[in-house]
Amino acid sequence: MEKVEVETQKLNFWETNHIHSYPWYQVAAGYWWRYPNQHSGHVFSVDTMETKIQQDGQLYTRRLIIKTNPLPSWGKHFFPARRVAVIEESIVDPKGHKLIWYTRNIGLNKFMSTVEKATLTQSHTNQSETDVLKQVWIGSSIIGFRSAIRKFGIDRYKKNCVLATEGFETVLTNAFGPSKDESNTENTKSSESEKFSQINMSDFCPVTKNPGEAQTFGGKKSADPGCGGGENKRADISLSKFVLREEQKILL
Template sequence: MHYFSQTFNYDHSWARVIIGMWHKYPNPHCSHVVTVDVVDRSVDPRTGVIRTERILGCKQRTPVWIVKLFGGSEDAFVREISFIDPSTQTATISSVNLTLSQFATCNEMIHYSPAPDGRTAFHQTAEIETRVAMWRSAADKLEGWLATRFEQNAQLGKVGFTDVLRQLWEDAKEQKPAHAGA
């Protein structure tokens, strides 16, 4: 099993980051995410927690040996479930691959919460595990490739989301018309 973890702060308030979360895709840094479909959304009337389930469609260049050995294609799908709690200002997003999950799984967890100075803390973890014990060398290669790909995409996601937030909030400030006589 491979583990991945990263933590950092976005230079935006929790509310702005959560609004930005819904605008993350498409963006040029994460061009592998080609579709995002909301399949369910609900609000718990007692707690106010918003639950959203989405399916992300991805397209990535998969090594030929993976396609030959395990089948499939460059198309992959990920199930994402998020819980946004406005009262505690926390957001938790979990995702798992649907494609080729009989051979390998990638369980990702993301957590957003307020940080000092009006920023937002981001914590991301992932566990990547293959399920093909009878082909240990192929399983090790597959797990290594998946872990490397996940790390690359996580870094692209961080850069892409930073750009999305900048475009949503910092560029918007620059485009506000000046008030007459102010």
């Protein structure tokens, strides 16, 4: 991946953590199915652009997601666009029981740039649980409105983060049934370990079996020039490192 530099600017940062009461291998598999769900009406389409097994055995995937998050009324004076292109890159480490995904918008980034990092790891205290850490950095290049836009971005992310977690929980429940409570932990450890040992890498990313196929949720495919997908596919979407002077460095 190439190195990407972001223009120096002050950013707002926020992070949160929570637990999914499912073993890590189920959460890692469910990650690919999280759209659509009851709270993902803003997701217009998802296109898988690249999948590969790296030399270290980790799975790398890059996807283009078109979202329809509305701007606040005062933001529409700057940009009338309703759809935003987002690049999502993920790395699955089956040996280390870790899934990391990064997202960043490549549309409307002058109005508000958003970089999100989510880290999902198997709980060290309960093999039937997965720990989740979500971090977000919000910036803006609109002089005179930067503080207001950054605050709006953080506030909206906090709200959307709750809905995203609830939607993902629904996906996990539909795929694997109700989560196991702690009283069943000891009885499930051996069976979960056995299941994990039988999982093929493609199970962590079903799109590796058919890469490049678009998923559309209620509209045109994002590859359709009519919705701007063709242009986005030609954009520079490699992501390796954001160098954020005066704040902190995000190593991807």
